[in-house]
Amino acid sequence: MKTIRLAAAGSAALVASVAQAQSSVTLYGILDAGIMYTNNVSKNGSSGHLWQATSGNINGTRFGLRGTEDLGGGLSAIFVLENGFNIQNGKQAQDGRLFGRQSWVGISSTEFGAITLGRQYDFLTDFIEPLTSIAGTFGDTGFIHPFDNDNLDHSVRMNNAVKYTSVAYSGFKFGASYGFSNSTDFAINRAYSAGVSYHQGPLGAGLAYLQINGSAGTSSSSAGAIDINESSSNGTGGFQLGADVERIIGAAVNYALGPALLGFAYTHSQYEGTNSFGMSNGSMHFDNYELSAKYEVTPAVTVGAADTFTDGHLDGATVYGSDPKWNQINLQTVYHFSKRTDVYAEAMYQHVSGNHFVAFVNTAGGASSTGNQVVGTVGLRTRF
Numbered sequence: 001m002k003t004i005r006l007a008a009a010g011s012a013a014l015v016a017s018v019a020q021a022q023s024s025v026t027l028y029g030i031l032d033a034g035i036m037y038t039n040n041v042s043k044n045g046s047s048g049h050l051w052q053a054t055s056g057n058i059n060g061t062r063f064g065l066r067g068t069e070d071l072g073g074g075l076s077a078i079f080v081l082e083n084g085f086n087i088q089n090g091k092q093a094q095d096g097r098l099f100g101r102q103s104w105v106g107i108s109s110t111e112f113g114a115i116t117l118g119r120q121y122d123f124l125t126d127f128i129e130p131l132t133s134i135a136g137t138f139g140d141t142g143f144i145h146p147f148d149n150d151n152l153d154h155s156v157r158m159n160n161a162v163k164y165t166s167v168a169y170s171g172f173k174f175g176a177s178y179g180f181s182n183s184t185d186f187a188i189n190r191a192y193s194a195g196v197s198y199h200q201g202p203l204g205a206g207l208a209y210l211q212i213n214g215s216a217g218t219s220s221s222s223a224g225a226i227d228i229n230e231s232s233s234n235g236t237g238g239f240q241l242g243a244d245v246e247r248i249i250g251a252a253v254n255y256a257l258g259p260a261l262l263g264f265a266y267t268h269s270q271y272e273g274t275n276s277f278g279m280s281n282g283s284m285h286f287d288n289y290e291l292s293a294k295y296e297v298t299p300a301v302t303v304g305a306a307d308t309f310t311d312g313h314l315d316g317a318t319v320y321g322s323d324p325k326w327n328q329i330n331l332q333t334v335y336h337f338s339k340r341t342d343v344y345a346e347a348m349y350q351h352v353s354g355n356h357f358v359a360f361v362n363t364a365g366g367a368s369s370t371g372n373q374v375v376g377t378v379g380l381r382t383r384f
Contacts, residue, residue, distance in 0.1 A: 022070035027384070029063035032056045033087050034344075034379025040368040042358070047369035055086040057363050057377050058140045058344060060093065062101055074110040094157075095227065102157075113166035113175075120161045123175055123195030124250050124267075125154045127206035131252035132265045133292040133306035139330055142346055142377070144362045146310050146326045147241055149286040150248050150267035151210060153362075156226050158191050171200035179225025181214075188214040189224025202256035212246040244273025244281075259296040266290075282316025304332040312354070324354030328361070341382040348375040 034054045041050040055061050064082030071077055082101040084093035094100020104118030129135055129152045133143045144153040163177035179191035195208030215226040252265035267288045273281050292306040310326040328350040336342045350359040352371045359373035360366075367373075 023068065025065060025067040027063065027065060030059045030061060030381060030383050031087055032059045032061050032379060032381045034377050036363065036365070036375060036377040038361075038364045038366075039374040040359075040370060040372070041364065041366035042369040043366050050365045052365050053088050054363060054377060054379065055088045056084075057142050057346070057379055059136055059381060060084050060101070060141060061087040064099075064102070068108075071107075076108045077105070078108045078114065078116070079105040100157075104161075104163075106163075109167075111167065113164060116161075116163045116165075118161065119157055119159050120163050120177065121154055122151065122158055122177060122191070122193035122210045123208040124151055124193065124210050124248060126165070126175070127173075127195040127197040127208045128152060128250040128252045128265065128267070129154075131204055131206055131254045131263055132290055133263070133304070133308075133330060138292070138294060138304055139306060139332055139346065142348060142361070142363050142375070143306055143308075143328075143330045145267070145288045145290070145308055146286070146312070146328075146350075146352075146360075148362070149241060149269045149310075149312075150250055150288055151269075152250070152267065156212070156215070158193070159225050159227065161191075161225065168199070171198050173197045173199075181224040183224060189226060190214070191225040204254040205252065207251045208249070210246075210248045212243075214244060215242045215246060241271055241276050242274060243271035243276075243283075246271050261294040263292040264290065265292075277314060277317050278319045279314065279316045282314065284312065284314045284317075286313075287311045300336045302334045302336075304330075304334075306330045320354065320356050324352060324357045326350060326352045326359075340384070341380075343378070343380050345378045346376065349373070 032055065034057050036052050036054045036057065038050040040047055062082055062084045064080060067079045069077040080102050081099045083099050084101045085091060086093060102119060104116045104120050106114055106116030108114040132152060133139045134152045141153060148155040158177060158179035160180040160182050161177050163175065165175035166173050174196040176194040177192065181188050181190040191212045193210040195206060197206040212226050247270045248267060250267035252263065254261060254263045269286045272283045274284060288308060288310045290306060290308045294302060294304040296302050308328045312324040314320060328348060331347045332344065334342050334344045348361050350361045350373050352359050357371065359368040359371055361373050361375045364373060364375045
């Protein structure tokens with residue numbers, strides 16, 4: 001009888017061990033805090049220097065839960081719940097959402113890919129952003145293109161989204177997603193995206209498209225796919241542009257040469273029926289051209305630089321010029337204490353031309369009173 005009990009206990013322990021090995025839930029996160037100096041910020045009728053404590057100047061401060069359960073036959077149930085917050089004051093980002101960065105659940109196949117449902121990123125974020133200076137492993141939030149007009153820093157995310165992402169086939173991956181309006185007016189405030197990427201050896205490339213219908217004036221109370229007025233990933237408020245129809249296409253390529261990584265990206269953004277920049281049902285478009293480079297000086301030290309030129313056109317603006325142009329130069333140095341913890345220093349300079357346009361570097365704390373703005377920051381990041 002004693003032998004039977006021992007055998008039964010051993011079998012139960014084995015079953016529990018197997019079950020535990022087949023499923024997991026991981027707590028993860030990034031904490032990013034820094035001190036920033038901006039040479040010119042215009043507020044309340046006056047302008048001057050600004051010193052500020054920052055949260056998420058590079059990577060939006062966050063924590064999340066990632067889970068998987070092995071269902072057998074190469075299938076797994078998967079989910080991600082991710083919260084964004086401001087480390088300086090503890091407030092939630094993304095308009096106060098509990099899981100505002102991501103919240104989705106799905107089924108993954110080792111042979112065919114994954115289908116996921118919930119609040120998710122589009123394929124500009126998945127396939128283009130990692131190849132640019134806006135990548136989470138590079139400058140991210142501080143290096144975004146003016147007003148995040150191409151959404152590479154995911155100032156807006158897709159709610160009510162159904163998304164398919166393939167596995168890699170000889171280096172190629174592809175996918176498509178659709179965000180429902182959740183309205184009887186099916187076409188209002190919906191979004192869809194598609195993309196393809198290629199990674200083989202030192203070469204990486206991507207092409208992606210995003211279209212949003214009816215995002216102008218939406219908010220956290222909107223039922224549809226997009227909330228244009230939500231706060232940005234760093235919890236300090238972001239740049240979002242709304243319109244009746246938004247179309248964004250992007251392409252990017254990276255090539256590694258030993259310790260160096262060189263990149264080029266191009267995005268084109270169109271906004272039809274927008275009230276931005278004082279327009280009433282106007283239109284505008286932006287062409288963004290970016291060159292970037294990173295270099296690993298030692299295993300502990302990396303340096304990087306990026307230059308973005310943005311050619312804008314506004315049709316219907318009565319106050320602003322119709323041909324604004326931005327140029328932003330970004331510099332970065334990172335020292336890695338370990339794989340999890342590092343310190344960084346960044347400098348950003350933006351110049352804009354065009355009638356009544358002023359410079360406004362993301363996270364700077366406010367717009368400049370002139371067409372020029374310089375931002376410098378030092379910070380500390382740790383991951384778990």
